[in-house]
Amino acid sequence: MTVLAPANEAELAEAVADAAAARSPLEIRGGGTRAALGRPVQAEKTLSTAGLSGISLYEPGALTLVVKAGTPVAEVEAALGAQGQMLPFEPMDHRALLGTEGEPTIGGAVACGVSGPRRIQAGACRDSMLGVRFVNGRGEVIKSGGRVMKNVTGYDLPKLICGSYGTLGVISEISFKVLPKPEAEATLVCDGMDAGGAVEALARAMGSPFGITGAAHDGQAALVRIEGLAGSVTYRTGQLQNLLGAQWRVLEGTESAGRWRAVRDVTALTGEIGGGGAIWRLSVKPSDGPAAVAAIQKNLEAEAVYDWAGGLVWLRVPEAGDAGAGIVRAEIAARGGHATLIRAADPTRAGVEVFQPEPAPLARIARGLRAKFDPEGILNPGKMG
Amino acid sequence: MEMPLPSRMILDQKATLVARLAEALGADGVIHAETELRAYECDALTAYRCPPLAVVLPRSTEEVAEAVKICAAMGVPIVPRGAGTSLAGGSLPTADSVILGVARMNQVLEIDYPNRFIRVETGMTNLSVTGAVEGAGFFYAPDPSSQLACAISGNIAMNSGGAHCLKYGVTTNNLMGVKLVTAAGEIVEVGGAHLDPVGYDLLGVICGSEGQLGIVTEATLRILASPEGARPVLMGFDSSETAGACVADIIKSGVIPVAIEFMDKLCIHATEDHAHAGYPLDVEALLIVEVEGSGSEIEEQLSTIKEVANRHEPMVLRESKSEAESAAIWLGRKSAFGAMGQLGDYICLDGTVPVSELPRVLKGTADLAEKYGLQVANVFHAGDGNMHPLIIFNANAPGELEKAEALGADILRLCVDAGGCLSGEHGVGVEKRDLMEHQYAAEDLAQQMDVKDVFDPDWMFNPAKVFPLAASEGRRGA
Numbered sequence: 001m002t003v004l005a006p007a008n009e010a011e012l013a014e015a016v017a018d019a020a021a022a023r024s025p026l027e028i029r030g031g032g033t034r035a036a037l038g039r040p041v042q043a044e045k046t047l048s049t050a051g052l053s054g055i056s057l058y059e060p061g062a063l064t065l066v067v068k069a070g071t072p073v074a075e076v077e078a079a080l081g082a083q084g085q086m087l088p089f090e091p092m093d094h095r096a097l098l099g100t101e102g103e104p105t106i107g108g109a110v111a112c113g114v115s116g117p118r119r120i121q122a123g124a125c126r127d128s129m130l131g132v133r134f135v136n137g138r139g140e141v142i143k144s145g146g147r148v149m150k151n152v153t154g155y156d157l158p159k160l161i162c163g164s165y166g167t168l169g170v171i172s173e174i175s176f177k178v179l180p181k182p183e184a185e186a187t188l189v190c191d192g193m194d195a196g197g198a199v200e201a202l203a204r205a206m207g208s209p210f211g212i213t214g215a216a217h218d219g220q221a222a223l224v225r226i227e228g229l230a231g232s233v234t235y236r237t238g239q240l241q242n243l244l245g246a247q248w249r250v251l252e253g254t255e256s257a258g259r260w261r262a263v264r265d266v267t268a269l270t271g272e273i274g275g276g277g278a279i280w281r282l283s284v285k286p287s288d289g290p291a292a293v294a295a296i297q298k299n300l301e302a303e304a305v306y307d308w309a310g311g312l313v314w315l316r317v318p319e320a321g322d323a324g325a326g327i328v329r330a331e332i333a334a335r336g337g338h339a340t341l342i343r344a345a346d347p348t349r350a351g352v353e354v355f356q357p358e359p360a361p362l363a364r365i366a367r368g369l370r371a372k373f374d375p376e377g378i379l380n381p382g383k384m385g
Numbered sequence: 386m387e388m389p390l391p392s393r394m395i396l397d398q399k400a401t402l403v404a405r406l407a408e409a410l411g412a413d414g415v416i417h418a419e420t421e422l423r424a425y426e427c428d429a430l431t432a433y434r435c436p437p438l439a440v441v442l443p444r445s446t447e448e449v450a451e452a453v454k455i456c457a458a459m460g461v462p463i464v465p466r467g468a469g470t471s472l473a474g475g476s477l478p479t480a481d482s483v484i485l486g487v488a489r490m491n492q493v494l495e496i497d498y499p500n501r502f503i504r505v506e507t508g509m510t511n512l513s514v515t516g517a518v519e520g521a522g523f524f525y526a527p528d529p530s531s532q533l534a535c536a537i538s539g540n541i542a543m544n545s546g547g548a549h550c551l552k553y554g555v556t557t558n559n560l561m562g563v564k565l566v567t568a569a570g571e572i573v574e575v576g577g578a579h580l581d582p583v584g585y586d587l588l589g590v591i592c593g594s595e596g597q598l599g600i601v602t603e604a605t606l607r608i609l610a611s612p613e614g615a616r617p618v619l620m621g622f623d624s625s626e627t628a629g630a631c632v633a634d635i636i637k638s639g640v641i642p643v644a645i646e647f648m649d650k651l652c653i654h655a656t657e658d659h660a661h662a663g664y665p666l667d668v669e670a671l672l673i674v675e676v677e678g679s680g681s682e683i684e685e686q687l688s689t690i691k692e693v694a695n696r697h698e699p700m701v702l703r704e705s706k707s708e709a710e711s712a713a714i715w716l717g718r719k720s721a722f723g724a725m726g727q728l729g730d731y732i733c734l735d736g737t738v739p740v741s742e743l744p745r746v747l748k749g750t751a752d753l754a755e756k757y758g759l760q761v762a763n764v765f766h767a768g769d770g771n772m773h774p775l776i777i778f779n780a781n782a783p784g785e786l787e788k789a790e791a792l793g794a795d796i797l798r799l800c801v802d803a804g805g806c807l808s809g810e811h812g813v814g815v816e817k818r819d820l821m822e823h824q825y826a827a828e829d830l831a832q833q834m835d836v837k838d839v840f841d842p843d844w845m846f847n848p849a850k851v852f853p854l855a856a857s858e859g860r861r862g863a
Contacts, residue, residue, distance in 0.1 A: 059739060059740075059741050060637055061633040061741055062770070063636060064739060084639060113582075113586070115581070119580065124580070124581060126586055127557075127558045140832075142829050142832045143825070143826070144829060144832070147739060147804055148738060148739055148769070148804070148805050148806055149768075149769030149771070149809075150546050150550070150555060150737050150770070150771045150810055151808070151809060152544045152555075152808050152809065152810055152812050152813075153806040153807045153808045153813060154813065154824075154833050155590055155593065155833040156557065156589055156590055156592065156593045157590065157836070158589075159588075159590055159592075160585055160586055160587075160589060160836070162586060163582065164585055164586075168585070180640070181639075183639070203500070203501075206610070207498060207499070207501065207610050208610055209610045209612050209613045228682075229640075229685050229686065232678060232682040232685055235679060235681055235682060239679075283580060283581050285497075285500050285577075285578035285579055286499070287500050308580055311500075311579060311580045336578065336579065337577070337579040338583035355583060355584055356583045358583060359573060359574075361569070361571045362573055362584070363584075365840060366584050369835075369839050372835035373832070384584065385584075
């Protein structure tokens with residue numbers, strides 16, 4: 001397997017232009033820790049963005065960070081942390097769930113549209129993106145957006161690039177809005193609560209004025225996170241205890257942080273059942289989460305954990321046959337939302353629709369966009385269908 | 386402002402077009418008499434006017450789809466219109482176009498408090514969305530100054546912001562789904578009550594596409610629990626540059642206020658004459674900084690903010706002590722645009738710059754104003770660097786509009802050169818269309834127009850906007 005490793009954006013553009021001229025498909029790779037997402041790619045060459053690394057500009061006073069795509073997420077978080085700031089969208093680390101190694105890159109997180117528990121309050125990865133530079137399938141360097149907080153100058157291509165799994169362009173640089181790191185955090189925990197009761201309680205918390213930044217059920221307990229200035233966290237924790245009930249105990253500091261890291265990375269499902277286990281990710285109306293899971297469990301052995309107040313459901317099911325695709329998708333079709341197969345062996349992922357099939361007019365638009373951005377079909381071909 | 390020449394063939398088909406639209410939508414759903422079309426000849430960018438060929442006012446998504454199919458079959462361009470409050474000429478018609486207005490589609494379709502969304506028809510005004518949920522303790526966050534009048538459809542088209550988006554984000558961050566009528570007249574749902582997209586984030590690119598990708602007839606909007614309380618503090622400084630520097634330091638301090646608003650002396654005086662908000666008249670610039678929460682939470686945030694402000698030696702630092710005082714402080718800010726009207730006609734710009742560049746760009750703007758011999762007042766959302774220089778001119782004096790526009794273009798170039806952009810929340814429309822090449826290279830614009838090609842291959846929706854006419858010519862003709 002040939003690996004192309006451009007050292008800068010110009011080399012990246014040249015590599016893609018060459019591949020386009022030769023109609024030679026490329027598998028786009030950041031740190032490789034999320035390479036197993038999407039459908040398997042058939043490509044002769046791998047194009048690595050690891051050489052495009054480093055922070056181009058960081059202005060804490062403007063809450064702005066511009067960073068090259070191959071920069072490790074850990075490096076980005078360390079640089080922000082040194083100034084008491086953070087990425088708002090709390091990107092998940094997929095290594096435990098996917099059993100991968102290597103360093104997750106910021107470009108990979110954006111390409112896969114990865115967000116964590118704070119998504120319910122601070123927005124998703126796409127919401128933090130102020131601008132992007134990418135190389136399209138013709139080898140042209142394209143910039144869209146910028147590095148300012150508000151920008152409606154032309155179409156919002158950063159949104160389109162986020163979550164496009166490298167199929168519309170190879171990201172070279174991203175600018176983000178960042179946020180101050182909260183001075184304090186606390187978590188209210190209700191042990192032994194079932195998912196249905198938890199999602200109801202989480203909705204009550206989310207409907208309060210107390211600025212919840214995490215609302216999850218990790219299989220064991222319902223969890224509500226509060227972050228901010230120390231006095232404010234104490235106040236809101238108390239108010240939420242009044243609202244939810246005295247059985248909700250309080251975790252603070254590193255204990256709280258550790259619990260949310262586990263939620264973010266779905267560590268509750270990282271073990272295996274029966275020597276295998278496929279993982280599904282369901283995105284549904286939050287109050288639908290538990291009922292959808294209960295319906296699926298009538299036909300399929302499945303374990304579930306919930307984030308985003310119930311709107312994000314992780315399911316572990318046996319990998320036999322279609323990994324439960326028929327059952328899961330039928331349930332989703334009846335309720336709205338979508339289901340993505342996150343973890344399964346290559347033959348399974350090649351055989352079932354990894355992403356939820358879209359209605360015909362939207363699928364046509366998606367195909368049209370791919371054809372415009374990547375006319376030769378060389379960027380991660382087949383990854384998204 | 387150059388607009389494409391109207392198609393003689395389309396103009397000649399007016400009678401047939403009107404008859405077919407009336408057949409589909411009913412006679413009262415179509416406006417075609419010349420006197421009545423005058424009402425639609427412009428939006429809030431009143432310097433440019435042109436009555437459309439006809440106006441359709443459908444009552445349902447299905448009627449929108451019918452109208453789109455009829456226009457598509459006859460090759461007639463469609464200019465979508467919400468409430469017509471665009472400052473960028475986003476709904477400026479051409480003589481051969483049909484205005485498709487969603488004003489009659491203004492119903493709430495669903496309110497879901499446990500899942501925190503509201504689904505509405507997009508002709509609803511921004512403020513009425515909050516009105517529908519505030520009784521239950523919720524609100525819709527984006528709050529453009531025109532929120533009493535502007536429609537959700539236009540908010541989505543322009544990705545509108547407002548004073549409070551420093552904390553809550555702009556429209557795109559609060560939009561969960563839309564019902565869209567495509568150029569082929571199909572009705573599709575994009576997004577919904579769930580939180581993230583399936584496949585490409587089409588919702589993300591539809592929002593802010595200035596009505597060029599489809600007609601949005603319904604929207605699912607995120608609603609948030611209202612804060613327990615809010616309190617503004619008003620600070621006056623001896624120079625605009627100091628006020629600008631204070632903004633950057635507040636943001637660096639780790640507290641994110643809900644809003645940081647800026648007004649300069651010219652604006653303060655005009656506003657005070659108009660609204661009597663009790664603003665200090667001896668300062669060069671003032672900031673309104675608002676924080677939210679319970680009483681103790683507000684105190685906690687304000688103590689940090691006041692400490693930062695004091696480092697910049699404010700001439701005035703006044704914390705609101707009551708609901709009435711808070712209301713007065715905001716009354717002044719919210720009536721600023723109206724108050725500016727007494728100084729003359731004005732053009733409102735919308736350039737956005739990195740917060741750290743605010744002092745330099747304010748100075749550069751003042752220098753440019755002096756060079757042109759025109760007055761420029763500044764009132765804007767400083768927390769996110771979204772400037773609104775108001776260029777005062779006399780529309781009746783020959784050549785003044787052109788002079789004001791030239792100054793405006795220079796100020797916007799200054800914003801772009803400082804690392805900013807042409808428009809933070811108003812959109813490009815026709816107003817900034819020809820400046821796009823200053824911000825974007827040809828390939829960048831071509832890639833955006835590729836998106837338009839995919840959604841709307843015949844460039845039927847709002848064709849003469851956003852992209853310089855010369856750049857889009859080959860595609861529009863295709």
